[in-house]
Amino acid sequence: MFPASCDWLSVSGSDPDNAVHCQTFRAMNCAMAAWVATPDRVAAIAGLERVRELMAEVEARLSRFRPDSELAYVNAHAGQPVRVSPLFWEVLVEALTAAEMSEGLYDPTLLDALEMAGYTVSFEHLSVGTRSGRNPMVRPLWPRRSRQPWRQIELNPIARTVTLPPHTRLDLGGIAKGWAAERAAQHLAALGPCLVDAGGDLAARGTPPPAVAAPGQPGWPIGIADPFHPDRDRALLLLHRGGVATSGVDHRHWYHRGIRQHHLIDPRTGRPAVTDVLTATVIAPTATQADVLASIVVILGARAGLRRLLATSKVEGLLIRKDGRIETTPGLMAYGFRWL
Amino acid sequence: MTRMPLKLSLATLSVAAILGSWAVLARQDQTAATDNPAASPAVMSSAVTRSWPTPMPIPTLVPPRNGEGAAISDVDAGLTLPPIPTVTMPQVAIRPQPLARTRSSR
Numbered sequence: 001m002f003p004a005s006c007d008w009l010s011v012s013g014s015d016p017d018n019a020v021h022c023q024t025f026r027a028m029n030c031a032m033a034a035w036v037a038t039p040d041r042v043a044a045i046a047g048l049e050r051v052r053e054l055m056a057e058v059e060a061r062l063s064r065f066r067p068d069s070e071l072a073y074v075n076a077h078a079g080q081p082v083r084v085s086p087l088f089w090e091v092l093v094e095a096l097t098a099a100e101m102s103e104g105l106y107d108p109t110l111l112d113a114l115e116m117a118g119y120t121v122s123f124e125h126l127s128v129g130t131r132s133g134r135n136p137m138v139r140p141l142w143p144r145r146s147r148q149p150w151r152q153i154e155l156n157p158i159a160r161t162v163t164l165p166p167h168t169r170l171d172l173g174g175i176a177k178g179w180a181a182e183r184a185a186q187h188l189a190a191l192g193p194c195l196v197d198a199g200g201d202l203a204a205r206g207t208p209p210p211a212v213a214a215p216g217q218p219g220w221p222i223g224i225a226d227p228f229h230p231d232r233d234r235a236l237l238l239l240h241r242g243g244v245a246t247s248g249v250d251h252r253h254w255y256h257r258g259i260r261q262h263h264l265i266d267p268r269t270g271r272p273a274v275t276d277v278l279t280a281t282v283i284a285p286t287a288t289q290a291d292v293l294a295s296i297v298v299i300l301g302a303r304a305g306l307r308r309l310l311a312t313s314k315v316e317g318l319l320i321r322k323d324g325r326i327e328t329t330p331g332l333m334a335y336g337f338r339w340l
Numbered sequence: 341m342t343r344m345p346l347k348l349s350l351a352t353l354s355v356a357a358i359l360g361s362w363a364v365l366a367r368q369d370q371t372a373a374t375d376n377p378a379a380s381p382a383v384m385s386s387a388v389t390r391s392w393p394t395p396m397p398i399p400t401l402v403p404p405r406n407g408e409g410a411a412i413s414d415v416d417a418g419l420t421l422p423p424i425p426t427v428t429m430p431q432v433a434i435r436p437q438p439l440a441r442t443r444s445s446r
Contacts, residue, residue, distance in 0.1 A: 030445055035439070090358070093355055093358050097359055097362050101365060157355060177445065195440060197440040197441075199445045200444060202442055212439050222438060222439070222441070223440070223442070224441075224443075225442065227443075227444070233441060244442050245442060246442040246444050247444055248443075248444035249444075252444065252445065281442055286361060289362065289365055293365075312365055313365065314365065315365065
């Protein structure tokens, strides 16, 4: 069994042709890991180091908590065309495409609403608070939102410039980790079968060697966390291509003015979604799509969220409700799904 | 200025590629054809037939000349088989344990 946690680089298996190399690190305030199976150890070290650099670049460019990030610069210049980096451009185009495909249920322009809910600093610095300060007479003044401001963002692909509508600010937190996992997996796939874990959003390419997979059960074994017991897995699936992501209100929640808040804003109300879903896990052709869809399912709630998954091709999912009930799409079995 | 058309085409291609990747999520008939037609049973069996080598003749078993206990090398004078190497079976988990975990961001 390959160690689930490796500090830097590890090699698994007695057969060097089937070696699996791993690197773990922190970025975007999350635990990150990448595995690649290749006999070329030197190439593996270089490839995994490139993954770490990519994650660091994504954080440096897209973090809303860094005043020197590219995102902060673009947000500070709403109303003016701003030339952006290729990375920023790609993530923004992907985000706007996701907004279009989800009919606005994913919205990259919800930063004002997120801050209004009290999510103003990186989560590890956020005071979770209590209900004690609750005063029903003092409620947040939720911002008035124009109708889907993301539709008014202007992109100039020739000059690679972005023009935000006035008083509009971007938050790419709902897509950045999935995009980073996907991009890293694309990079590592040139070396061999690989798996990238960006804070729980995962992208895989290729069948792993026997060091990590059982015969006849191709795929990288992925646990689905139990939100009621965060250190345990509720189920297992085998992923050999595409991505899987989990979104939920189980961890990132806090009290703001005595009212419980979380980070998944419903674009229809501009407020934290009122939902019966605790976590939603989605498998999709890419980790980016899985990331976005998982958040959408939580926002929609269990019934509408499950209907959404069933109506979408090449997508499977598992929902854990706040009352403990679990719903799955039938195609999950194709991924070697089983309960733990 | 002479490089403008190239920039245009690259940028257009990148947008088109992303749009294309999301298009697969459009609501479609889930009974679409398999992704990899080369993996269909008909194609695979054909490939196996073409690549299968000519069957080897079945060797005739020669009984030991001196009854029980005859050494293998005695069966065919002059032929000595190499020692059988010790094979250590790799420790493979029949039911794999999770390598990574999907969960809400933390």
